[in-house]
Amino acid sequence: MKENLVATMVLQLKVILMDHKIALVQPTPDSGWRNVIYSPPACLIALYSGLPEKFKERTFMLDGTVSSNEQIISYLQKEQPKVVGVTSTSYNYNNALAICAMARKIGAKVIIGGIHPTYFSKQLAGREYIDHLVVGRGVKTFRDLVLGSSDKKIIKGSKEDSFPVLDYSVLFHHDSTQPEKYMELFEGVGVMNGVKQLTPFFTQYGCGNVGDQNCHFCSLPRSMEPRNEKKIKESLLNLLTQTNADYVWIVDGDLSFNLNHVEKVSRVFNEVREETGRDFGVYCFARADNLLKGGMVKTLKQLGVGSVFLGYEHGDDQVLKAMNKGTTVEQNLAATDLLNDHGIEVTCGGLVLG
Numbered sequence: 001m002k003e004n005l006v007a008t009m010v011l012q013l014k015v016i017l018m019d020h021k022i023a024l025v026q027p028t029p030d031s032g033w034r035n036v037i038y039s040p041p042a043c044l045i046a047l048y049s050g051l052p053e054k055f056k057e058r059t060f061m062l063d064g065t066v067s068s069n070e071q072i073i074s075y076l077q078k079e080q081p082k083v084v085g086v087t088s089t090s091y092n093y094n095n096a097l098a099i100c101a102m103a104r105k106i107g108a109k110v111i112i113g114g115i116h117p118t119y120f121s122k123q124l125a126g127r128e129y130i131d132h133l134v135v136g137r138g139v140k141t142f143r144d145l146v147l148g149s150s151d152k153k154i155i156k157g158s159k160e161d162s163f164p165v166l167d168y169s170v171l172f173h174h175d176s177t178q179p180e181k182y183m184e185l186f187e188g189v190g191v192m193n194g195v196k197q198l199t200p201f202f203t204q205y206g207c208g209n210v211g212d213q214n215c216h217f218c219s220l221p222r223s224m225e226p227r228n229e230k231k232i233k234e235s236l237l238n239l240l241t242q243t244n245a246d247y248v249w250i251v252d253g254d255l256s257f258n259l260n261h262v263e264k265v266s267r268v269f270n271e272v273r274e275e276t277g278r279d280f281g282v283y284c285f286a287r288a289d290n291l292l293k294g295g296m297v298k299t300l301k302q303l304g305v306g307s308v309f310l311g312y313e314h315g316d317d318q319v320l321k322a323m324n325k326g327t328t329v330e331q332n333l334a335a336t337d338l339l340n341d342h343g344i345e346v347t348c349g350g351l352v353l354g
Helices: 002-017 042-049 069-079 090-105 115-119 139-147 168-172 182-186 229-242 259-276 296-303 317-322 329-341
Strands: 022-026 059-063 083-087 109-113 132-135 154-156 198-201 204-206 224-226 247-250 281-286 305-313 345-351
Touching: 022 042, 022 069, 022 090, 042 059, 042 083, 042 139, 042 168, 042 198, 059 069, 059 168, 069 090, 083 090, 083 139, 090 109, 090 115, 109 115, 109 139, 115 132, 132 139, 168 229, 198 229, 224 259, 229 259, 259 296, 281 296, 296 305, 305 329, 329 345
Parallel strands: 022 059, 022 083, 083 109, 109 132, 132 154, 198 247, 247 281, 281 305, 305 345
Antiparallel strands: 204 224
């Protein structure tokens, strides 16, 4: 009890003493890439949600989908944040490095994470302008690095406190590269079935491909860790009260992994619809083999899913086997037909060419 009290007092003191700004950045995609479906970065919303309330007041988000890298760099130079957290995927990797290098020049603590840094952490470790590289999930790790210091360059993300109640207020923090109301930028950036505001949400963490061999299409862990029902409901209520979203993008690696979990999510979503009087559609990722399990597609329909991203990945069974995908071409086609039979469209079918 005494140790917990001391820890709390130390945290409060750090909050009082720390008055510098924190920047959360999703870099602009490198040349040749364009998002056709736009949603704010779920990972940065999660990082923001895990910060102490006093820190949130001094935290802003810069999204390269709606701002150029030049605008982002110019704004960072103007505001001089003391901590810069960057999320990176393969398609914005070069711009991510440019932001990290500039952030170091202005004296910021530079923390990078995301799918690409998780996969290539050892290769990135030699970059002198990166202070910390977070592998895997990073909510608690980022919070700890903001509050203190570490002599480790590569830090494996902690499972502890990895599912905060999501706080979407960061979307409305004013900055000079974007309109005061960030969400106004939705229209015209990407269009999906007339959706005006597609807002990210997650109900579990991981990937549904839990076979003996990991597949080679992403860096998510081969297990699923669901959020509890209370946090799902509180986060969804925040989403609906803090934004004007008409579509919720459940960004779980595979929402269709477990029927009991989908039933729980469906129950919570429909309770919230009834309590708030707000109707909204749902978009999600799913795997063909799991969609073919009895009752799965029917339950997704009851949840309000109108569109599914189905990762076909390839049209050749030998390639799918070599990549340990765990699905077949026949399953992909059957799942597509089943979704269509229930009035759910396959908005995207991811394909790897070559």
